[in-house]
Amino acid sequence: MLRDAWxxxxxxxxIEIRSRVATNQIVPLAVLILMLFAFALGxxxxxxxxxxxxxxxxxxxxxxxxxxxxxxxxxTGEGAQDALRLMGLDSAGVFLGxxxxxxxxxxxxEVIIGAGVVFLYGAALHxxxxxxxxxxxxxxxxxAAGTIYGALxxxxxxxETLLPLLFLPIVAPVLLSGTKAxxxxxxGTVSQGWPWIRLLGVFSIIYLVAGVVSFGPLMEAA
Amino acid sequence: xxxxxxxxxxxxxxSAPAELAPAGAHVPAGLDGPASRQPGETPRWxxxxxxxxxxxxxxxxxxGFTVWLGLWVTPPDVNMGQxxxxxxxxxxxxxxxxxxxxxxxxxxxxxxxPRTRSRFWDRLAGASAEIGVVFGILTMAxxxxxxxxxxxxxxxxxxxxxxxxxxxxxxIGYLALRRIPSELxxxxxxxxIAAIIAFADIPVDHFSxxxxxxxxxxxxxxxxxxxxxxxxxxxxxxxxxxxAFTLVYCWMLVVRYRLETVNERLETEGMGLVLVERRAExxxxxxxNPVYAMTGxxxxxxxxxxxxSALPPALAGSEPES
Numbered sequence: 139m140l141r142d143a144w145x146x147x148x149x150x151x152x153i154e155i156r157s158r159v160a161t162n163q164i165v166p167l168a169v170l171i172l173m174l175f176a177f178a179l180g181x182x183x184x185x186x187x188x189x190x191x192x193x194x195x196x197x198x199x200x201x202x203x204x205x206x207x208x209x210x211x212x213x214t215g216e217g218a219q220d221a222l223r224l225m226g227l228d229s230a231g232v233f234l235g236x237x238x239x240x241x242x243x244x245x246x247x248e249v250i251i252g253a254g255v256v257f258l259y260g261a262a263l264h265x266x267x268x269x270x271x272x273x274x275x276x277x278x279x280x281x282a283a284g285t286i287y288g289a290l291x292x293x294x295x296x297x298e299t300l301l302p303l304l305f306l307p308i309v310a311p312v313l314l315s316g317t318k319a320x321x322x323x324x325x326g327t328v329s330q331g332w333p334w335i336r337l338l339g340v341f342s343i344i345y346l347v348a349g350v351v352s353f354g355p356l357m358e359a360a
Numbered sequence: 361x362x363x364x365x366x367x368x369x370x371x372x373x374x375s376a377p378a379e380l381a382p383a384g385a386h387v388p389a390g391l392d393g394p395a396s397r398q399p400g401e402t403p404r405w406x407x408x409x410x411x412x413x414x415x416x417x418x419x420x421x422x423x424g425f426t427v428w429l430g431l432w433v434t435p436p437d438v439n440m441g442q443x444x445x446x447x448x449x450x451x452x453x454x455x456x457x458x459x460x461x462x463x464x465x466x467x468x469x470x471x472x473x474p475r476t477r478s479r480f481w482d483r484l485a486g487a488s489a490e491i492g493v494v495f496g497i498l499t500m501a502x503x504x505x506x507x508x509x510x511x512x513x514x515x516x517x518x519x520x521x522x523x524x525x526x527x528x529x530x531x532i533g534y535l536a537l538r539r540i541p542s543e544l545x546x547x548x549x550x551x552x553i554a555a556i557i558a559f560a561d562i563p564v565d566h567f568s569x570x571x572x573x574x575x576x577x578x579x580x581x582x583x584x585x586x587x588x589x590x591x592x593x594x595x596x597x598x599x600x601x602x603x604a605f606t607l608v609y610c611w612m613l614v615v616r617y618r619l620e621t622v623n624e625r626l627e628t629e630g631m632g633l634v635l636v637e638r639r640a641e642x643x644x645x646x647x648x649n650p651v652y653a654m655t656g657x658x659x660x661x662x663x664x665x666x667x668x669s670a671l672p673p674a675l676a677g678s679e680p681e682s
Contacts, residue, residue: 286557287557290537290550290553290554294540294542295540296536296540300533300536300537300540303529303532303533303536304533304536304537304554307526307529307530307533307561308530308557308558308561310526310565310568311561311564311565311567311568314568314569314572315568318571318572333571334571337564337567337568337571340564341564344560344561344564345557345560348557348560352553352556352557355472355549355553356550356553358546358549
């Protein structure tokens with residue numbers, strides 16, 4: 139299972155590195171989103187800095203959506219998904235592999251958006267342990283839920299509109315918990331953030347398990 | 361290409377659709393109406409049965425009584441005044457919303473479990489989820505109407521409101537997924553998986569908005585101040601409201617289930633039915649035409665090439681009984 143996961147993740151990441159869609163389109167888009175937030179809220183740092191944790195997670199959510207769509211657009215062309223199924227790979231392995239590839243891209247995106255939040259909004263990063271932990275669990279949760287829904291919507295003609303409708307309400311708790319954990323960390327009141335980290339952990343475990351269990355039938359149904 | 365093709369009885373062809381249905385689509389005749397029927401005959405659906413009528417009627421009467429008791433008989437509340445009358449409507453509607461989502465989730469699970477897999481559970485899940493969304497939106501509407509005069513706002517980011525709104529959006533997504541045309545069992549399985557994955561989100565959702573709310577504002581305003589005050593006729597009216605709206609839900613579920621069945625039949629059998637009827641029509645037309653009656657009808661070709669090709673262009677669109 140793990141070997142299969144590694145193979146699939148390697149394949150996806152190789153495609154991303156060679157096509158440079160993530161670096162040439164998704165990353166600039168993340169920066170653009172940060173600028174648009176600033177336009178919406180006004181240039182004052184007293185507005186932007188306190189809002190930066192929420193804006194960070196919102197930007198991550200939107201770009202994650204694109205990364206997921208991209209990850210399954212690769213599979214839909216030229217019967218790639220059927221080929222993947224015929225390879226005899228473990229379906230749980232395929233799930234973990236696609237999830238890891240999405241997670242790796244999300245980490246890159248988070249680093250860039252995080253830097254953007256610090257530079258553009260003047261957010262001061264404190265409580266790095268909590269910031270990193272929330273990013274870790276949030277990334278896994280987003281990637282796991284995103285992989286499930288990406289596979290669910292993959293073969294459909296309406297996937298571009300259906301995926302956000304299915305995915306965004308599901309990951310609303312990630313946005314909420316991630317934001318609260320960051321708020322606690324940035325304000326220096328780390329102790330208030332731990333319940334949110336736990337919730338993020340529970341969320342990521344639920345969707346990891348759900349993905350491992352359901353990905354086989356899901357790939358058949360897609 | 362012999363003349364005996366003309367002797368083929370069109371009614372035989374017309375009764376064929378029952379056999380055209382795929383094996384998996386077969387369902388007990390009791391729930392799906394008659395298995396085979398003549399085209400002109402109106403099928404007697406189970407929704408015409410007395411207990412469905414009784415269910416619908418009792419629901420209607422129940423809601424009528426709730427309205428009468430709620431608006432005229434019960435007294436206004438000490439604190440809330442006339443606004444208290446919403447308590448006979450809003451909580452029962454919200455209850456039906458949760459009940460419908462619960463039934464949809466349970467039915468999805470039973471559909472996915474191989475031992476209990478049947479079309480029944482899938483249709484039930486779809487029907488129930490749709491009613492749940494309708495009642496969910498009604499819950500939001502009545503809640504807003506209530507919230508505006510009592511809290512002074514149409515909407516507040518109360519934990520229960522927020523999680524209910526998220527739940528409704530989740531099920532709207534589920535319904536959108538169900539609407540996507542594809543092979544029946546594929547669509548059903550996909551929808552069932554989506555329903556269960558969405559269900560897994562509910563506890564996390566609940567806790568996140570609960571903490572989010574309690575960390576931000578004071579304790580919840582909803583119901584806590586209200587429920588203990590309800591006694592006597594008011595309590596009975598509220599109870600009647602719960603019963604009445606549950607009956608309405610059951611009736612809607614039965615009717616909606618039937619619609620789901622009919623839709624499925626339209627998808628799976630509709631095309632075959634149309635083809636067979638058109639073919640029978642074509643043969644009737646040719647029977648009435650003296651030229652073809654003498655030279656013979658390309659009846660076997662009609663089966664191979666489809667009904668359209670069997671018709672001479674001049675005859676297409678004319679009445680079958682000419």
